[in-house]
Amino acid sequence: MTSIAVGVVCGPILCIWITVASCFCPSRPNRNTESPEKKRFERRQKMAPRPLAKRAPNHRLSISFPLPDTNKRTVVNGSYIEKTTRGPTIDQTLTPLMRLPMELRQMIYRYVLGDSTMHMVLKEQKLGHLRCKAESTITCPMGYNGLTLSRECCWGKVDSANIWSPQNGNKEEPTDGGIVPLLRSCRQIYSESIKFLYSTNAFSFSDLDALRYFSCTVLPQRFNLIQNLDIEWAMAWPIYDPIAQQLLLVNPALYPPNDEATWEETWRIISNMPNLRVVRVSLLYFDGFRDTACEEKMLAPLRKVTRPETFEVHVSWQGQEITDAPFDLTRDKSDIDSERES
Template identity: 25%
Template sequence: MRSLRTIAGSLLLAAIRPYGIAIIDWSMHRKMRRRQERKERWQAKGRATWNARLPPARSTEKDYLDVVGGGGVDVSTQQQSSFFTKLPLEIRRLIYAYALGGEQLQLEVVDEFIDEKMYEKAPFRLRCPSAQRLLAFPKSCKMVYEEAVQFIYTSNTFLIPNITAYFCLQRLLPTHSFQAIQSIHLNWAHPEAREMFDFLDGIPPYDVSSWNQTWQEISKMKGLKYVRVNMVIYAPDVKPAYEELLFSSLAAVQGVEKIEARVSWEEDGQPNEDRGRVWPFTVRTRLWGLKN
């Protein structure tokens, strides 16, 4: 038979246990709330830093050549040239398309430090040496430039190394030039995007918000006909829910003749009917070492 002391102790423990559990729950929720607040501040800081480093939107009055580091065209109009007097515009356009088209224009993002000790970075800059080379011809004559420069955008494929490069290009090009682009290859690869929570809780440009925003902007490109996206996740397979999150933004793009997604991961062994819906674009898997 238990003693009165034992019974009193049991009754006291039973009485205070709910309060102890409540205190523990309150402490855990407080820690979780603080952790969430720190994460949100970290994400907000990362987003603000990335956005601040993007170039300002360029006016439509600016010259096409600014985006690749060129200057304004200030040469003779060459109106006396037989090229203009004897060849009709339709023939000249065929020549421009042949001379300036069919290329892959590789964009490069210049990501530099202002102060490495303070981890302070300079604004992003965009380069495209292959476009600069092509522009040597239209820059030789003002009339050629006015007639031919559009073919830089309509007749070539822009190789975009990452989301940052896409938004730099969008901001640097005049709207009518950007809207004239017909073919793009976009790369998306980041070692920390292995798990879904890295993607959901990451910072730009490797987070779900930036991913969705990118495809919303791509869907607004009126002249776009072909899109290829290379997605590299450093894991052997990707769960269907993660795949759904990535592919849904592509499926929302309208008006593009062909979208092709090339992904690094393999199927995870689940039957196709268990992997979600059938996507309205081509998907190629197990493509490690993806290149343009």
Template identity: 65%
Template sequence: MRASSLAISIVCGPVVCCYVVFAACFCPGRLQRHTESDDKKRFERRQKVAPRPLPIRPPERCLTLPACLSEKAARSATAPKGKTFEQTQSRLLQLPLELRRMIYREVLGDKTMHIVLKENRLGHLRCKAPSSIECPLGYNGRSLSRECCWGTVDSANIWCPRNGERKRTDGDILPFLQSCRQIYSESIDTLYSTNTFSFSDLDCLRYFSCTILPSRFALITMLDVEWCMSWPIYDTTAQNLLLTNPALYPPNDEATWEATWRIIADMPSLKFIRASLLYFDGFRDTACESKMLAPLFSVTKPDKENFEVHVSWGGDEFPDAPFTLLRPMVRDTLSSDDEAW
């Protein structure tokens, strides 16, 4: 019985190999119908639960008080229709504006906000570490994650609380902002201008730019972007050898990567950017690495000293780049041996 099975395998083996090669070359769709790409499933799930762009609000729903509104303008038809009451009984609002802004910054500012992708919306959590550089960054097999701060993600990189607990992702700041319209108007700019916004998913940054008011997004001064690049990004030779079409699904494709840096390049108030990039084995082709870094050259703010790009692989330097490229340290074994002698 064993001998007959072995004989059948020897005879049929080449036939099966020839069929696979023929189907891959001339009928790739035939193979794809039998096995659906996991990347495609993740992409479709992310599209299904993607946050919706910010709708256009009517004037009567405006939450922010005008900076200066005269009594005559308040009675005009063009004035905002939202009702506002004097908060004379509030001890906080009895303080001078300068002191109130110091309190707002203590409550809302000088932290790192991790922006996470949730079902049909975004969430944000305050970093538990003293600074974003001290927040441990891990790799869960699919993408970069900071599980110590915001728990785990599923196969589509969508946030899911530990043990299924329904934890809020507002960083405990929404109750303060919702307590009073005047407090919201005076403190909302502090939230965006004094915090570092951390993104471990390119789609999160893209969704964030279109789910908040453009005037708020323009106030962001510090940005932290971590991203694990998927093989074979910017490697057209390797992509042509794959049987999938497209070779890379968003957000791992070149189009999403380039769109992300176009958004960053249009942010007018940036004072600091840190980009941490991980690639499984590094770019062996210098041309591919140059194509990957090309979108970063469109960023003109901040200056080179405050624009750090950390990569996980070695390679050549880019002296004319508008950013500081930081590669891993390579230990010089020869010099260490000399020192030992």
């Protein structure tokens, strides 16, 4: 009887002790010390493209115009060869294309390389560009996969880290839109045509890191030729809202590219682009900003972008009208329309 009484009294105490110990045991928190966002950030860092290496002045790919004097070139098999420190450069003036007037050649270059929308995507340790299959970025359908924005119907899917994955599973699938062969044909064609790639296309970004990497993986003089930007960004959590970030119960609350530092760096890069003419921005967040001051801090970096002739910003949440900004802000009116219908 004594043992039964001890079991009845001590049994519940033992169960409570086991439950408490299992919850607060030092070894338990170590099982999942890394949040999914941290793992996602670390994978993105591992897959990040390397910045453009510095080149010596005599290692540039493009050539100067006009072409050097004939006396400084030699003739081999009917073609002029320019002697440079980079290596011999064959003069293509005897080819059918180079016999055309420069105006006609430029029309050909622009037709092949320009007047399209280029979706910039993150690939494994490099960036990729994919020519949009729609007539424009506005008419290109976009979806949200729960983590980020994606145009699966146009250029394939992305994984949880927003790394591009082709629709057919072939990671070696060409994604250059058929523009690379022309640029690689010869140095003179490259030198005459490369400007059309950057100055006449609209560059579309759905990842802030992709734009940052793009700015440091191409030559500055090429990047500065860009005139048209299209940015779509899905916020994972409100930036500049410390109360909302405390609800995440992790430190740091936000990892790049969802943090304030990446947001500000992105707009610093955009504000320094000298030839921007058109900027279109679409910002998505499932709930929006409850504090007007937080939204003002979020929009503050955009106010430094003053060069574009057209600067449109669309947000998916409600708020007050903004009239004193260098951009035209429009808000999603679906909630208002639904309230009116009800």
